[in-house]
Every structure is written in structure tokens, then in C-alpha cells.
Amino acid sequence: MLDVKFVRDNLDAVCTAMKNRNTSFDADLFSALDSKRREAIAKEESLQAERNAISKQIGGMMKEGRTDEAEQAKERVRVINEELDRAAEVREQIDADLRNLLLATPNMPDATTPIGADENDNPEVRRWGTPRNFDFDYKPHWDLGSDLNIIDFERGVKLAESRFYVLGGAGARLERALISFMLDQHTSRGYKEWWVPALANKDTLTGTAQLPKFEEDLYKTTEGLYLIPTAEVQLTNLHAGEILDAKQLPLRYCAFTPCFREEAGSAGRDTRGIIRVHQFSKVEMVKYATPEQGWDELESMVADAENILQTLELPYRVITLCTGDIGFSAAKTYDVEVWMPSYNGYKEISSCSCCTDFQARRANIRYRDPENFKGTRLAYTLNGSGLAVGRCMAAIIENYQNADGTITVPKALVPYMGGLEVIKSE
Missing domain, CATH: 3.30.930.10 (Bira Bifunctional Protein; Domain 2)
Incomplete structure (x- = not known):
């Protein structure tokens, strides 16, 4: 299987190699999935960062007697956890789609492999x-x-x-x-x-x-x-x-x-x-x-x-x-x-x-x-x-x-x- 980063950085070369192999590579689909995957990862990371920050504040709120604020913060953490579950499902589906695309893609021919039709x-x-x-x-x-x-x-x-x-x-x-x-x-x-x-x-x-x-x-x-x-x-x-x-x-x-x-x-x-x-x-x-x-x-x-x-x-x-x-x-x-x-x-x-x-x-x-x-x-x-x-x-x-x-x-x-x-x- 080809490396995702290699394909991302060498998209034109991959397409040319697949053409030389008498097959094709859906560069548009790869780019779309790769972009969605990075967006999904960024969203997960953002939600995790927000959850961690709020979780750290809850203890201080309780010590200071700010019970209502602490309860609101706990509720926000609960909502974030639900959002994280949904975000993870989206990212996992994108990962699966991207993996399936690459599993169906043949290896890159070495530079010493002669180019030919059959x-x-x-x-x-x-x-x-x-x-x-x-x-x-x-x-x-x-x-x-x-x-x-x-x-x-x-x-x-x-x-x-x-x-x-x-x-x-x-x-x-x-x-x-x-x-x-x-x-x-x-x-x-x-x-x-x-x-x-x-x-x-x-x-x-x-x-x-x-x-x-x-x-x-x-x-x-x-x-x-x-x-x-x-x-x-x-x-x-x-x-x-x-x-x-x-x-x-x-x-x-x-x-x-x-x-x-x-x-x-x-x-x-x-x-x-x-x-x-x-x-x-x-x-x-x-x-x-x-x-x-x-x-x-x-x-x-x-x-x-x-x-x-x-x-x-x-x-x-x-x-x-x-x-x-x-x-x-x-x-x-x-x-x-x-x-x-x-x-x-x-x-x-x-x-x-x-x-x-x-x-x-x-x-x-x-x-x-x-x-x-x-x-x-x-x-x-x-x-x-x-x-x-x-x-x-x-x-x-x-x-x-x-x-x-x-x-x-x-x-x-x-x-x-x-x-x-x-x-x-x-």
C-alpha cells in the first residue's frame, strides 16, 4: 500500500505511474478524502483541547463555591464527549474510505522498470x-x-x-x-x-x-x-x-x-x-x-x-x-x-x-x-x-x-x- 503522505506530496507522479501501469488513480477523490480527513482530525483535536481546558477549571470552580458554573461546565464536557464520538465516527469512516482507495492502488514502479504497454x-x-x-x-x-x-x-x-x-x-x-x-x-x-x-x-x-x-x-x-x-x-x-x-x-x-x-x-x-x-x-x-x-x-x-x-x-x-x-x-x-x-x-x-x-x-x-x-x-x-x-x-x-x-x-x-x-x- 502506498503511503498517504507520499501520495499527497507526489500526486502527479502517482497518476503518471498508474497510467503507465494501464490503470488510473482518482486524484480528485484522494484529495477530497485527504482534506476531509485532516479537517476531521483538526476538529477532534479542537474538541479534545476544549474538553481538557474546561475539565481543569471545574475543580477550581467547586473549591470557590461556584457550583452553578461548575455544573454548566460539566454539561459542556458531556456535550463535547458526544460531539467527539460523532467526530470520531466521521473520521473513522473517512479513514476507511481512504484506506480502501489505497488498498486498490498498485505499487509505484521503480525508475529502472521500463515503461511499456504490455x-x-x-x-x-x-x-x-x-x-x-x-x-x-x-x-x-x-x-x-x-x-x-x-x-x-x-x-x-x-x-x-x-x-x-x-x-x-x-x-x-x-x-x-x-x-x-x-x-x-x-x-x-x-x-x-x-x-x-x-x-x-x-x-x-x-x-x-x-x-x-x-x-x-x-x-x-x-x-x-x-x-x-x-x-x-x-x-x-x-x-x-x-x-x-x-x-x-x-x-x-x-x-x-x-x-x-x-x-x-x-x-x-x-x-x-x-x-x-x-x-x-x-x-x-x-x-x-x-x-x-x-x-x-x-x-x-x-x-x-x-x-x-x-x-x-x-x-x-x-x-x-x-x-x-x-x-x-x-x-x-x-x-x-x-x-x-x-x-x-x-x-x-x-x-x-x-x-x-x-x-x-x-x-x-x-x-x-x-x-x-x-x-x-x-x-x-x-x-x-x-x-x-x-x-x-x-x-x-x-x-x-x-x-x-x-x-x-x-x-x-x-x-x-x-x-x-x-x-x-x-
């Missing part, structure tokens, strides 16, 4: 690896997975509905292998692993900005809890309402969770295969940092995501998201895209973002550094996929397929697959 304006940063040239007719992962009986789409629909699938045999083993491999890679690089709930409450999802903006994309229970769309929600809110010690920072966390998304706005997109589904596995990275550390931590987070693909020997590229394509909470984002033969192109497999203090303000995550400043400051939060497991599996199936319809297991995964080197029909 994904077509995302500049490429670098590439790694060379896409494979097949000397046979390769298959997309949805066909090859079905042929080998390791992915079953029909039973997924039978058990749930469309955009669910079942993994069997080596497919299930590959999913488990990828999860363990990714977690081992991240913990070996300084991340602390967590195991978190797959359900979150409203405050938790508001803290990371999934609510209120993206409620239609979430699965909600009758008890008011939500199935998490990513472990970012839980890992970021682990320290909600807390004050961290600057000496602890940066904190680097990771976790595997199942993830659930309604994908309400994705009708017709990636309908085949396991690229865009309602339930998927993901290993997530989250960091807490000082503002001075934040941008270096973003670069290292991208490197940690790249490490997974390099170790698996999967070709990929890194792009920077432009203002028209960047996520709601992010100030700057790098996407890591893996090569997918079935698309004859690269497909997102990790998105790494620095959210500055946007989420920390919503979740009230602060840090104390008495050697450098008084009081507390909001922390920077960062998040990134490390990686989306289903998409990684799809990339392996497609890039490692053989002419005889089998799949070679990447060398790094063989120990996690119990020594299995080739996946054959089951």
Missing part, C-alpha cells in the same frame, strides 16, 4: 543454453505424458473438473523429485525452509495484496479462509506486525506448497497441458531486506531461480517486465522463461519481484536499526518462484524426450528418482 514491451536481459534441434517429430508434454501414462487428464476431470490432472508412477515420482531437488538447492544457498498452511485468512491475503483486488481468482471456504495462490502469502506474513532487528536482515525463506487459483481471467489461455491449471505445486522464495539491500537481493534471487534451470540444463531467458505487465505489488520484476518446444518459444517459469515497502506497510513489517536511525522503518519484501514445479516438469518432458517416446531424466534428478535414468511407458 508483454510485447518487455526487454530481454539475457539467455542461457541453446534450444534443442530435434531430428524427429517431437510431441507436446500433454501428448507424451498421456502416452507414457504419467499424466492423466481425463481422471483429473473425473475427480474434480477441467484444468485438474493426475500424475501416476514416474510422473508422481518426478513431481516429488523436483520439489525435493529445488528445496535442497535453495537451502544450500542460504534459504531457511518452512512448512506453512495451505489456507490463509483475510488479513494475511490483504497483507500481500491478493485481497481485495484479486478475490475472484481465489478459492474461498465457507469458514472465510482462502486456499493460498502461492506460498508468498504465508512466508511474507510470517513477520506481519513484528519488528525485526536490522542485524537479522536480509532474511531468506523458501517453502513448497500446493497452490490454488481460480484463474477467473484466463479463459481460453493455455487450455492444454499443465501450464495453466487450478492446482499446482510451487517452491517459493521470499526475502525481507532493508531498502539498501533490496535491489541486490532481487538480483541474487533471480540468480537462485536461474541456478535451478542451469542445473537441470534447461534453456531459458530472463526478461524485465515493463510497467504495463508488472504485478500489482511489484516495483520491479524479472521473469525467467524456460524454452518450451510445444510453444516454439519461452514460457514463464519464475517471476522474481521487489515489492519495496508496499507489502510491509499493509502487513506492518518493520525493522529497527538503532545504530543508524531512531524508531523503526518498514522493511522491503521480495518474492520469486523457485520454481513452478508443473511447468518445470512440462519443460523436462518436452526438452528431454527421445525419438522412441521415452524421456531421459536430467542428471541432477537421477538421485531423486531412485536411480531411474529413463522414463518409459507404464
Whole structure:
């Protein structure tokens, strides 16, 4: 959430930033609410000052025998208290309206985020690896997975509905292998692993900005809890309402969770295969940092995501998201895209973002550094996929397929697959 004072002092810049994000900001409404809020606060303060002054006089009046004046003063205090209650209600409603406006407003893009309209304006940063040239007719992962009986789409629909699938045999083993491999890679690089709930409450999802903006994309229970769309929600809110010690920072966390998304706005997109589904596995990275550390931590987070693909020997590229394509909470984002033969192109497999203090303000995550400043400051939060497991599996199936319809297991995964080197029909 943006800071009220920042918006007030930089109203034109905020409007321009939101326009670059393909959205808008109601500057007139903000200014009106902000003005009413300050008027309401001034009125409360004036009434409180009057009440305090009169209250101090009442004792003297009683001592001097000015009983009638004292009673009149007491009556005035009673009336002021009623006026204060009404003034507080007005101010609280204005506060709520102003907060709701800011809760629906995305983060300010960093100055290094390129201005652009959509994904077509995302500049490429670098590439790694060379896409494979097949000397046979390769298959997309949805066909090859079905042929080998390791992915079953029909039973997924039978058990749930469309955009669910079942993994069997080596497919299930590959999913488990990828999860363990990714977690081992991240913990070996300084991340602390967590195991978190797959359900979150409203405050938790508001803290990371999934609510209120993206409620239609979430699965909600009758008890008011939500199935998490990513472990970012839980890992970021682990320290909600807390004050961290600057000496602890940066904190680097990771976790595997199942993830659930309604994908309400994705009708017709990636309908085949396991690229865009309602339930998927993901290993997530989250960091807490000082503002001075934040941008270096973003670069290292991208490197940690790249490490997974390099170790698996999967070709990929890194792009920077432009203002028209960047996520709601992010100030700057790098996407890591893996090569997918079935698309004859690269497909997102990790998105790494620095959210500055946007989420920390919503979740009230602060840090104390008495050697450098008084009081507390909001922390920077960062998040990134490390990686989306289903998409990684799809990339392996497609890039490692053989002419005889089998799949070679990447060398790094063989120990996690119990020594299995080739996946054959089951």
C-alpha cells in the first residue's frame, strides 16, 4: 500500500505511474478524502483541547463555591464527549474510505522498470543454453505424458473438473523429485525452509495484496479462509506486525506448497497441458531486506531461480517486465522463461519481484536499526518462484524426450528418482 503522505506530496507522479501501469488513480477523490480527513482530525483535536481546558477549571470552580458554573461546565464536557464520538465516527469512516482507495492502488514502479504497454514491451536481459534441434517429430508434454501414462487428464476431470490432472508412477515420482531437488538447492544457498498452511485468512491475503483486488481468482471456504495462490502469502506474513532487528536482515525463506487459483481471467489461455491449471505445486522464495539491500537481493534471487534451470540444463531467458505487465505489488520484476518446444518459444517459469515497502506497510513489517536511525522503518519484501514445479516438469518432458517416446531424466534428478535414468511407458 502506498503511503498517504507520499501520495499527497507526489500526486502527479502517482497518476503518471498508474497510467503507465494501464490503470488510473482518482486524484480528485484522494484529495477530497485527504482534506476531509485532516479537517476531521483538526476538529477532534479542537474538541479534545476544549474538553481538557474546561475539565481543569471545574475543580477550581467547586473549591470557590461556584457550583452553578461548575455544573454548566460539566454539561459542556458531556456535550463535547458526544460531539467527539460523532467526530470520531466521521473520521473513522473517512479513514476507511481512504484506506480502501489505497488498498486498490498498485505499487509505484521503480525508475529502472521500463515503461511499456504490455508483454510485447518487455526487454530481454539475457539467455542461457541453446534450444534443442530435434531430428524427429517431437510431441507436446500433454501428448507424451498421456502416452507414457504419467499424466492423466481425463481422471483429473473425473475427480474434480477441467484444468485438474493426475500424475501416476514416474510422473508422481518426478513431481516429488523436483520439489525435493529445488528445496535442497535453495537451502544450500542460504534459504531457511518452512512448512506453512495451505489456507490463509483475510488479513494475511490483504497483507500481500491478493485481497481485495484479486478475490475472484481465489478459492474461498465457507469458514472465510482462502486456499493460498502461492506460498508468498504465508512466508511474507510470517513477520506481519513484528519488528525485526536490522542485524537479522536480509532474511531468506523458501517453502513448497500446493497452490490454488481460480484463474477467473484466463479463459481460453493455455487450455492444454499443465501450464495453466487450478492446482499446482510451487517452491517459493521470499526475502525481507532493508531498502539498501533490496535491489541486490532481487538480483541474487533471480540468480537462485536461474541456478535451478542451469542445473537441470534447461534453456531459458530472463526478461524485465515493463510497467504495463508488472504485478500489482511489484516495483520491479524479472521473469525467467524456460524454452518450451510445444510453444516454439519461452514460457514463464519464475517471476522474481521487489515489492519495496508496499507489502510491509499493509502487513506492518518493520525493522529497527538503532545504530543508524531512531524508531523503526518498514522493511522491503521480495518474492520469486523457485520454481513452478508443473511447468518445470512440462519443460523436462518436452526438452528431454527421445525419438522412441521415452524421456531421459536430467542428471541432477537421477538421485531423486531412485536411480531411474529413463522414463518409459507404464
